Amino acid sequence: MSKQSKRREALVYHAKPSPGKIEVVPTKKYTTQRDLSLAYSPGVAEPCLEIEKDKNNAYKYTAKGNLVAVISNGTAVLGLGNIGPEASKPVMEGKGLLFKIFAGIDVFDIEVNTENIEEFIATVKNIAPTFGGINLEDIKAPEAFEIERRLKEELDIPVMHDDQHGTAIISAAALLNALELSEKKIEEASIVVSGAGAAAISCTRLYQAFGAKRENIVMLDSKGVIRDDRDNLTSQKAEFATHRKIDTLQEAMQDADVFIGLSTADIVTPEMLKVMAKNPIVFAMANPDPEIKYQLAKDTRDDIIMATGRSDHPNQVNNVLGFPFIFRGALDVRATGINEAMKMAAVKALADLAKEPVPEQVNIAYGETRLTFSKEYIIPKPFDPRLIATVPPAVAKAAMESGIAKEPIEDWQKYEDELLERLGSDNKIVRLLLNRARTNPKRVVFAEADQLDVLKAAQIVYEEGIAIPILLGRKDEIERLKEEIEFDADVSIIDPKSDEELERKNRYAEAYWKQRKRRGVTIYSSQKIMRERNYFAAMMVNEGDADALISGYSRSYPSVVKPMLELIGMAPGTTRVATTNLMMTKKRGPLFLSDTSINIDPTAKDLAIIAKMTARIVKMFGMDPVMAMTSYSNFGSSTNDKASKVREAVSKLHKAYPDMVVDGELQTDFALDSEKIKQIFPFSKLAGKKVNTLIFPNLDAANITYKLLKVLNKADSIGPIMMGMRKPVHILQLGASVDEIVNMAAIAVIDAQEKEKWEAKKKNKASN
Numbered sequence: 001m002s003k004q005s006k007r008r009e010a011l012v013y014h015a016k017p018s019p020g021k022i023e024v025v026p027t028k029k030y031t032t033q034r035d036l037s038l039a040y041s042p043g044v045a046e047p048c049l050e051i052e053k054d055k056n057n058a059y060k061y062t063a064k065g066n067l068v069a070v071i072s073n074g075t076a077v078l079g080l081g082n083i084g085p086e087a088s089k090p091v092m093e094g095k096g097l098l099f100k101i102f103a104g105i106d107v108f109d110i111e112v113n114t115e116n117i118e119e120f121i122a123t124v125k126n127i128a129p130t131f132g133g134i135n136l137e138d139i140k141a142p143e144a145f146e147i148e149r150r151l152k153e154e155l156d157i158p159v160m161h162d163d164q165h166g167t168a169i170i171s172a173a174a175l176l177n178a179l180e181l182s183e184k185k186i187e188e189a190s191i192v193v194s195g196a197g198a199a200a201i202s203c204t205r206l207y208q209a210f211g212a213k214r215e216n217i218v219m220l221d222s223k224g225v226i227r228d229d230r231d232n233l234t235s236q237k238a239e240f241a242t243h244r245k246i247d248t249l250q251e252a253m254q255d256a257d258v259f260i261g262l263s264t265a266d267i268v269t270p271e272m273l274k275v276m277a278k279n280p281i282v283f284a285m286a287n288p289d290p291e292i293k294y295q296l297a298k299d300t301r302d303d304i305i306m307a308t309g310r311s312d313h314p315n316q317v318n319n320v321l322g323f324p325f326i327f328r329g330a331l332d333v334r335a336t337g338i339n340e341a342m343k344m345a346a347v348k349a350l351a352d353l354a355k356e357p358v359p360e361q362v363n364i365a366y367g368e369t370r371l372t373f374s375k376e377y378i379i380p381k382p383f384d385p386r387l388i389a390t391v392p393p394a395v396a397k398a399a400m401e402s403g404i405a406k407e408p409i410e411d412w413q414k415y416e417d418e419l420l421e422r423l424g425s426d427n428k429i430v431r432l433l434l435n436r437a438r439t440n441p442k443r444v445v446f447a448e449a450d451q452l453d454v455l456k457a458a459q460i461v462y463e464e465g466i467a468i469p470i471l472l473g474r475k476d477e478i479e480r481l482k483e484e485i486e487f488d489a490d491v492s493i494i495d496p497k498s499d500e501e502l503e504r505k506n507r508y509a510e511a512y513w514k515q516r517k518r519r520g521v522t523i524y525s526s527q528k529i530m531r532e533r534n535y536f537a538a539m540m541v542n543e544g545d546a547d548a549l550i551s552g553y554s555r556s557y558p559s560v561v562k563p564m565l566e567l568i569g570m571a572p573g574t575t576r577v578a579t580t581n582l583m584m585t586k587k588r589g590p591l592f593l594s595d596t597s598i599n600i601d602p603t604a605k606d607l608a609i610i611a612k613m614t615a616r617i618v619k620m621f622g623m624d625p626v627m628a629m630t631s632y633s634n635f636g637s638s639t640n641d642k643a644s645k646v647r648e649a650v651s652k653l654h655k656a657y658p659d660m661v662v663d664g665e666l667q668t669d670f671a672l673d674s675e676k677i678k679q680i681f682p683f684s685k686l687a688g689k690k691v692n693t694l695i696f697p698n699l700d701a702a703n704i705t706y707k708l709l710k711v712l713n714k715a716d717s718i719g720p721i722m723m724g725m726r727k728p729v730h731i732l733q734l735g736a737s738v739d740e741i742v743n744m745a746a747i748a749v750i751d752a753q754e755k756e757k758w759e760a761k762k763k764n765k766a767s768n
């Protein structure tokens with residue numbers, strides 16, 4: 001993608017569909033008059049009075065305990081400098097988003113219009129009663145030091161300047177691991193620090209706490225080396241002033257073991273890296289552009305251990321790995337601050353985690369085959385789901401042990417379970433899906449590529465390496481739209497109606513005619529039918545000219561299913577084709593619904609087949625299927641045929657697959673309440689289990705539920721995912737969104753990967 005398109009993409013991301021990145025969502029019922037009288041006057045007076053009696057009750061009756069203020073005055077925004085409070089807001093909203101997705105913490109971002117220390121402190125103190133914690137952000141040094149010191153002293157909630165301590169914690173963990181890999185001792189390491197601002201000073205102080213020696217450190221600011229004979233040094237800079245008579249970064253780098261960059265972009269040259277000691281450690285952490293580009297550094301020295309603050313290279317040393325989890329631990333024990341013991345505990349937890357075996361889902365999420373502790377993996381990845389269960393407990397324990405926890409944790413297992421529960425799985429699932437596709441992208445025909453949204457989706461899958469798109473449709477229109485959206489890659493465009501495709505069309509027509517010549521199809525009619533894009537696209541997959549296809553954006557579902565069934569047909573050994581929809585529900589997370597699109601009134605046998613096929617798809621998403629066969633009846637409460645049909649399907653499944661976690665017939669409110677099932681139907685296989693799949697008795701029920709969830713719950717949907725076809729063919733809902741099309745393309749790729757694996761296995765078996 002060109003720099004210009006990236007810029008536009010970032011601006012559109014922030015502007016659409018609604019400006020900004022966060023919103024406020026009510027957590028209590030608000031539908032009836034009664035609800036409103038509780039939420040607001042007169043009911044609201046009761047918690048007010050309770051809090052008046054004891055301020056601590058604010059944690060019991062308000063959102064305070066899980067609410068953090070991300071506060072800036074915009075004076076040191078990333079490495080962009082003093083760009084002002086309004087311009088810092090996208091970064092602060094971004095921090096809010098990260099707090100929420102990684103640790104379930106709610107954030108109000110607050111941009112304060114003052115550079116005066118006293119005014120800033122007064123503002124924060126005045127609004128502090130609202131919050132459980134204060135995250136100071138992107139405030140320049142030296143003001144940041146005084147602001148943080150005073151607020152820590154004067155407030156009894158956790159206050160942390162993230163650029164100082166978040167960065168210090170993460171980079172210290174990474175540094176300890178990098179030194180271990182390069183077989184060097186921190187006590188002996190010669191360290192060059194570029195930058196003498198908030199981040200650099202605090203990082204260097206923490207390295208000292210871990211053993212780094214002041215005499216081995218050289219620090220530089222915008223004026224050069226900070227020497228002890230320089231005038232007008234701030235007290236923080238004076239702390240690291242060197243007696244060495246050197247002036248430049250080039251001189252400082254001579255024989256250095258470690259370079260820490262917390263300053264500005266592109267100030268380190270290859271020549272500087274070349275004079276560093278053996279196995280040099282280079283953390284170029286300036287954002288968004290590092291002190292030296294990752295690739296340039298790697299190309300300069302092959303013994304380097306290289307890290308940046310960016311997510312697009314290995315070893316992202318960025319405070320995103322810290323602040324959500326540090327605050328989580330502090331809030332959960334109601335710590336009155338964030339002290340040295342808590343910081344050291346976080347460093348240790350992060351450093352140790354990088355040495356543990358990496359779960360497969362992290363490999364998949366980052367498109368890696370096998371991440372292991374090494375020069376390319378010195379620190380855990382931000383999307384590692386173990387972080388939430390590892391760092392907050394370490395921080396919370398340290399708070400308790402150092403005597404600043406007002407609400408100590410007693411049951412650690414319960415706490416860990418709660419932490420895991422906080423980590424919503426929606427995004428994780430989509431990420432898993434896209435990355436799995438990326439590991440082995442396949443050729444996917446986009447049968448309606450002359451539609452803008454379809455083409456946009458094809459552009460995304462191409463640029464993200466999810467699939468190799470083949471664009472089917474009117475060539476001139478595709479070319480026009482490609483230009484409009486700056487999709488300048490050389491991807492193949494096929495227009496079934498053009499003369500250029502005559503040879504291919506005739507070949508497909510003959511193959512189709514051979515298949516169906518005894519069913520009333522003539523060579524003439526098959527030639528005619530191949531002008532129809534869905535027939536043509538299906539033949540491309542059939543004839544091996546493509547691996548998968550997606551269509552249906554602009555046509556009704558049945559009109560697309562028909563040619564697919566006719567030409568592609570069912571997988572060997574299958575007697576049913578069905579679909580499942582993965583709904584990302586707001587409260588419960590992912591929920592699979594089957595069959596949402598094809599079988600109008602399935603028999604008991606069909607339902608069992610649909611359940612079995614759905615279980616396979618659920619596993620494909622990395623989840624263990626827990627399935628309820630739904631009905632209006634609960635375990636025999638009705639003897640009507642409709643309920644009996646579902647019961648019979650369950651009995652078939654229990655007999656054929658005793659290990660499958662499936663039960664019913666069940667009403668949906670029971671199915672979705674594990675405790676209720678445990679209480680009333682303790683014999684059920686679903687008792688105490690969280691159901692993630694609902695199999696419906698007929699198409700009406702499944703389709704209506706899926707659409708209701710989509711509209712009322714605003715649940716994102718992946719699907720309908722076609723199950724039981726001989727080849728990977730997936731049909732979109734009419735007018736699907738770009739994201740939905742991208743997800744479907746990923747599904748099509750994964751389906752093709754699975755089918756390829758299955759074919760290889762079959763071949764292997766046959767040859768043995």
Ligand SMILES: NC(=O)C1=CN([C@@H]2O[C@H](COP(=O)(O)OP(=O)(O)OC[C@H]3O[C@@H](n4cnc5c(N)ncnc54)[C@H](OP(=O)(O)O)[C@@H]3O)[C@@H](O)[C@H]2O)C=CC1
Nearest residue numbers: 076078079141196197198199221222263286287309318319
């Ligand atoms: N990866 C991560 O997690 C994080 C990265 N950072 C990055 O670190 C950088 C600094 O942030 P922060 O400490 O908050 O900002 P500050 O404004 O507090 O500090 C900036 C420092 O950089 C120094 N500097 C500027 N230009 C140069 C130069 N050419 N050579 C050496 N030093 C220079 C300044 O010198 P002087 O004192 O003379 O003005 C100042 O000491 C930013 O790029 C930021 O994005 C920050 C936090 C976290």
Ligand SMILES: CC(=O)C(=O)O
Nearest residue numbers: 077078079163287319
């Ligand atoms: C990551 C961060 O906080 C910064 O660059 O300022």
Ligand SMILES: [Mg+2]
Nearest residue numbers: 078137138163
């Ligand atoms: Mg910052």
